[in-house]
Amino acid sequence: MAQTLLRTPLYERHVALGARLVPFAGWEMPVQYDGVIEEHRAVRGDAGVFDVSHMGEIEVEGPRAQALLQELLSNDLDRIGPGEAQYTLLTNEHGGIVDDLIAYRLDRCRYLLVVNAANREADFRWLKEREIGGSDVRDVSDEYALLAVQGPNAIAKLGLRPAPAFSFAEASIDGVELMVNRTGYTGEDGCELLCMTEDAVALWDAVLARGVAPCGLGARDTLRLEVCYPLHGNDITPDTDAISAGLAWTCALDKEFTGAGTLRRVKEAGPARKLVAFVMEERAIPRHGMPIEGGGEVTSGTHSPMLDIGIGLGYVPAAQAAPDTKLTVDVRGKPRVARVVKKPIYERES
Amino acid sequence: MAAAESYPDDLKYHPEHDWARLDGDEAVLGITWFAVDSLGELVHFEPPEPGATVAKDAPYGEVESVKAVSDVIAPLSGQVVAVNAKVIEAPETVNADPYGEGWLIRIRLSDPAEVASLLDGAAYRQVLAEQ
Numbered sequence: 001m002a003q004t005l006l007r008t009p010l011y012e013r014h015v016a017l018g019a020r021l022v023p024f025a026g027w028e029m030p031v032q033y034d035g036v037i038e039e040h041r042a043v044r045g046d047a048g049v050f051d052v053s054h055m056g057e058i059e060v061e062g063p064r065a066q067a068l069l070q071e072l073l074s075n076d077l078d079r080i081g082p083g084e085a086q087y088t089l090l091t092n093e094h095g096g097i098v099d100d101l102i103a104y105r106l107d108r109c110r111y112l113l114v115v116n117a118a119n120r121e122a123d124f125r126w127l128k129e130r131e132i133g134g135s136d137v138r139d140v141s142d143e144y145a146l147l148a149v150q151g152p153n154a155i156a157k158l159g160l161r162p163a164p165a166f167s168f169a170e171a172s173i174d175g176v177e178l179m180v181n182r183t184g185y186t187g188e189d190g191c192e193l194l195c196m197t198e199d200a201v202a203l204w205d206a207v208l209a210r211g212v213a214p215c216g217l218g219a220r221d222t223l224r225l226e227v228c229y230p231l232h233g234n235d236i237t238p239d240t241d242a243i244s245a246g247l248a249w250t251c252a253l254d255k256e257f258t259g260a261g262t263l264r265r266v267k268e269a270g271p272a273r274k275l276v277a278f279v280m281e282e283r284a285i286p287r288h289g290m291p292i293e294g295g296g297e298v299t300s301g302t303h304s305p306m307l308d309i310g311i312g313l314g315y316v317p318a319a320q321a322a323p324d325t326k327l328t329v330d331v332r333g334k335p336r337v338a339r340v341v342k343k344p345i346y347e348r349e350s
Numbered sequence: 351m352a353a354a355e356s357y358p359d360d361l362k363y364h365p366e367h368d369w370a371r372l373d374g375d376e377a378v379l380g381i382t383w384f385a386v387d388s389l390g391e392l393v394h395f396e397p398p399e400p401g402a403t404v405a406k407d408a409p410y411g412e413v414e415s416v417k418a419v420s421d422v423i424a425p426l427s428g429q430v431v432a433v434n435a436k437v438i439e440a441p442e443t444v445n446a447d448p449y450g451e452g453w454l455i456r457i458r459l460s461d462p463a464e465v466a467s468l469l470d471g472a473a474y475r476q477v478l479a480e481q
Binding site for chain 1: 352390391393394396412414415416417419438
């Protein structure tokens with residue numbers, strides 16, 4: 001099986017650092033180097049770097065690229081210009097979420113979509129099959145490596161100037177030409193660096209030389225869950241809709257896109273169930289798939305390194321979705337009390 | 351801080367990566383360095399109730415890291431006489447000292463003859479080498 005897994009250009013670097021490698025979405029990826037909790041704290045307190053080169057990149061180009069994407073993506077691309085990026089959803093006819101992604105407007109007529117590794121092929125097929133004259137969809141994932149550098153000191157350690165969230169610009173770090181995207185999946189300040197595959201090792205070495213801690217997918221998951229960023233495949237899927245998931249803000253319901261009619265109806269009627277954040281009130285760690293009494297289900301769960309308690313996301317009937325509602329999670333047969341909280345679960349004290 | 355790899359010779363081992371330290375008609379139980387290292391930093395120990403019965407080769411509790419949950423298998427049968435409150439409060443104690451401060455439970459043996467089926471340190475290291 002091992003030889004069928006894909007490897008990023010940084011595989012040898014991960015091995016040399018003593019990373020624990022695990023299969024993830026068809027890739028052999030570092031889940032941790034020294035420890036999930038330590039890496040998590042490095043990102044909350046200083047700066048950490050994640051190899052996320054397994055993520056997919058799809059380029060959409062042409063005079064009608066904008067028209068195509070406006071029909072297929074939930075957010076409104078008219079709200080961003082060249083040099084700006086937007087979190088958005090690829091939706092199906094039922095308003096379900098095919099994937100969540102970030103669209104970078106490279107030019108007036110050219111977009112780069114950064115998509116989840118597990119959905120790269122499905123997304124590409126979805127877009128390619130719907131291509132219209134004047135739009136060209138290409139999977140360019142193999143051309144690029146992606147490093148997420150995250151944490152309060154990330155920008156300073158890289159020697160970059162402050163810039164607004166969801167902006168991007170070309171830059172170079174120690175001679176490596178790259179695109180610096182002010183985006184991330186941790187809730188911290190930072191950026192995602194997109195470089196050519198052949199430059200990945202030099203960039204990784206340059207980032208580590210600046211005192212940034214290597215971090216694995218384990219910490220990436222605990223970080224995103226503390227700030228309630230959904231994980232596609234767990235919290236949002238082709239069978240869940242954006243309104244129920246609390247992602248209405250990513251849906252421009254005043255435009256037409258795939259599934260918009262369904263989403264308008266869900267919004268008007270009010271969703272039957274909602275994706276809520278919760279913290280455990282007893283010692284227990286919620287996990288994906290655990291039932292919540294009353295018809296709900298945990299979609300993501302972990303132990304919060306910052307709060308030192310079990311935390312999670314899950315769908316519950318709308319009547320149980322208000323903050324401070326007590327929930328009962330079935331933790332392998334044992335009822336454990338949780339409490340609904342406002343998102344995000346963790347926020348830096350300011 | 352994680353402990354360095356070791357498998358003390360004064361313990362008896364179960365191939366599911368559990369150890370027993372015999373003490374008259376009682377035994378202290380825990381998980382081996384290999385189990386701890388595989389899991390990573392422990393963040394939760396779900397213990398049995400004091401007084402509960404544990405059966406050799408069956409799970410008596412759970413340990414969890416950030417990423418995973420794992421059953422803890424009883425190397426011997428008996429009745430729980432104590433659970434390690436320190437590990438419940440601070441599960442990372444097991445990472446720091448899996449054979450000392452990081453013990454999990456103490457049992458009164460119901461069938462001391464079961465000890466004969468357990469492995470010594472050398473035999474357990476052989477099990478690990480074959481994995």
